Amino acid sequence: MNVHLQAKIKHWLSLDGDENSREQIQTLLDNDDIDELAARFSGRLMFGTAGIRGVVGAGPMRMNPLVVQQTSKGVAEYLKAQIKDASTRGVIIGYDGRHDSKRFAHDTASVLTSAGVKVYLTERVAPTPLVAFGVLHLDAAAGIVVTASHNPPQYNGYKVYWENGAQIIPPHDSGIAARIEHAATNAISLMSHSEAIAKGKLIILGDDFYQAYRHGIQQASTLQNHTAPERVSLAYTAMHGVGADMAETVLKDAGFTQVYSVAAQREPDGDFPTVNFPNPEEAGAMDLVMAEAHKHSAMLACANDPDADRFAVAVRRTDASADMSPSEAYQMLTGDQVGVLLGHYLLSHAPDDQRLTCRTIVSSSLLSQIADSLNAVCETTLTGFKWLTNVGMSKQTNTNRFLFAYEEALGYTIGSMVWDKDGLSALVAFAQLTAELASKGQTIWDRLEAIYRQYGFYLNQQVSIALSAESGAPTIGEQLRALAPNKIADRVVVSVDDISIGIRRFADGREERIDLPASDVLIYQLDDGARVIVRPSGTEPKVKCYYEVVEQFVDTDSLQTVQARAAQSMANLIKCHQQELPG
Structure with missing residues (x-):
């Protein structure tokens, strides 16, 4: 082993207070596994506009308590330097259902409170859209969500929202990264949760917070089309993630009574035992929800990804019959098709002062054609939801408010309650579109064909x-x-x-x-x-x-x-x- 690598490992071990992490490194040293050690110490997980994401394990190139603590220290120092009242406005922290997410979120809270920053910490797992919502709802200086979204089970991640409720964009990413590099040279101070609560630095967000998001969905102007929800039947899966409770609740609030959840995938499970890859876009990931839909002859088979910021849907074919297999009876819509359907539907109902939409450069240009024909605006942005929402904010005016944005990778945001992709509000909106069509004796396929014939x-x-x-x-x-x-x-x-x-x-x-x-x-x-x-x-x-x-x-x-x-x-x-x- 070269001297440089030895020095990196020694420095890491001098700072790492986690016993499991230290044992991992010691085992690699005992086994003389130089290649693995070199890989883990070849640098550090790069902090970018999507935060950090990587395989859980010891070392600076992996997701572990020390990397999370160093990242959190960097975020805290950058926030205090950039936003004068960041310490008192605070940071909201939420987390998904992966095995290490709660630990990482709690460590993040301990670092931020030790650095003098007030923290709002969710009492339990939370869909990612709730954290983005919470930034504006609480007038926080930032938001942090511990999630690896739809990555394989061995991954975890850490995403940061700015005070505007959107994901960070340059120069904040490089600014935070520089602070993290500095933080990684020294021991990180942690404050216990009991001390932080006693000092008024840590507030635990209980059910009232979750209900605030629920009521926001209920009251959203874009989700008030209550035409014949009783006509719609749909199967739903949370894909072993954190979306089920809220998804079922907001659907029920909107009047949808024929909702069939996939029991085997309803509860959070970081092992994702029934799917090879917990991403609705991957082959086989929708099998169970399509089977559930087929059992009930439901119109839709709907899914959120594990942190519930994405939405996927398969639609029952018009020629479907009971003797078909689920994969024959149901057809997945692409992200572009869902985006076009939602954009067309929302623009068809939107008031004259809310006709601003956005799509990414690699998404279908059909939404631009629809917007042009409906006296609306469609802005085109770089790929990534951080661009869609930040551009949406910057381009909206009092006479043309933001309505909708989407990217082809199953990401949609409706209205301005959440400035990030939100698979829960998208689920409600798509169900409402389906209900409106059903009240006219029409299907999603009818609407899609009508759009294609026109444009x-x-x-x-x-x-x-x-x-x-x-x-x-x-x-x-x-x-x-x-x-x-x-x-x-x-x-x-x-x-x-x-x-x-x-x-x-x-x-x-x-x-x-x-x-x-x-x-x-x-x-x-x-x-x-x-x-x-x-x-x-x-x-x-x-x-x-x-x-x-x-x-x-x-x-x-x-x-x-x-x-x-x-x-x-x-x-x-x-x-x-x-x-x-x-x-």
Whole structure:
């Protein structure tokens, strides 16, 4: 073992007061497992705009009590430096149902109170949207939620909200990261909860807080469509997470009586025993909720992810029958389809002074077309909900308030009660849309087809492509910019957005500025309405490509024939584009 690694380990052990963590390191030392030690001490978990997330284990490259304590000390010092009354306004802390989450949340509270910052700590597990809600509800200086969302069981994470109730964006991420680096050089002071409570520095948020969120949902102007909720039947799963109690409650409050929860997945369980991967987007993750829906011939099979900030839904097919399997009877909607359906529905009911929507650059551009036709605004942001909500806040006015935002990765926010994705309010809104349609003898499929017939069938697909790269060769981004194609898959390139410099270049040579933060992204708009977005990796020779094709209907078309044409068009676009990439 080299001297540098030895010094890192010695320093870590001098600061780590957790017996289990110290034993892990000692076992690795006893087994002379240099490779594993080197991996755990190769740096530290990087604090970014999504906070930190990683595998639970000992060492600075893992999630453990000391990393959480150091992170919390950095957050506390940064808050005190940036917000003059941060210590008295305080920080709300919540946590999900993973095995270490309560410990990490309680450690966070001990560090913040020791640093002089007031803390509001949830008395039990809480859906992530409740913490985001709590920042504004309590007028707190920040919020922290301990969660790894839909990551595998071995992970945990730590997310920070700013005083505006949204996830942090630059420069706060780098500012906090610098404070964490400094905090990691010294022992961290902890205050016991009993002492903090006695000093008025720690307030435990009991049922009144959870009821405040519930009442917020009840009173939200965007969730007041109570048309025939008794007509809707749905199955629901919390996916071994923390959403079930609140999801069932807000559905009942909204009048939905035919709700069937998946018992095997209802309670929080950090092992996630019935799913290989607790993410509704993953194959098989929705199997149990679709089986529950099929048992009751329910219209919808709905899911929240384990921290209940995402929403997924499978819809009963119009040709479904009892002798079909659940996977035959129900079809998953994509995140884009749910986003378009909710956006169209909400805009159809919204008042004239609440017509501001947002989508990310890689989400379907269909929402923009719908907004244009309904006298509304759709802002386009970088990927990530932190951008959707911060942009939504900055762009809204007294005469055009924020209504809705979504990203294709199953994230939706409705109204301004929660400035982050909220799988609970999305669940209620989607159920209300379904009920309104049912009262007219229509289904979700009818509404989706009507939208497609009016605006065109939009199909989106994402592909990650590994490329060869020689040492010393230009980066993938540089090569792509040097190519400057005027055609992609025999489609003429109408414009190219280079987000890294904030410029849109048109085929005729014109240029215009793009109002987006710099990011290594290229967007090619093609002459038939298709779109190719390329996001080069900054660390390895690969690119993420996001494709969109648009197919228009003719009178003789069925939805199936248009879908087939779009699928063929997409396959051709992807194949040709990949062949045209460098390397």
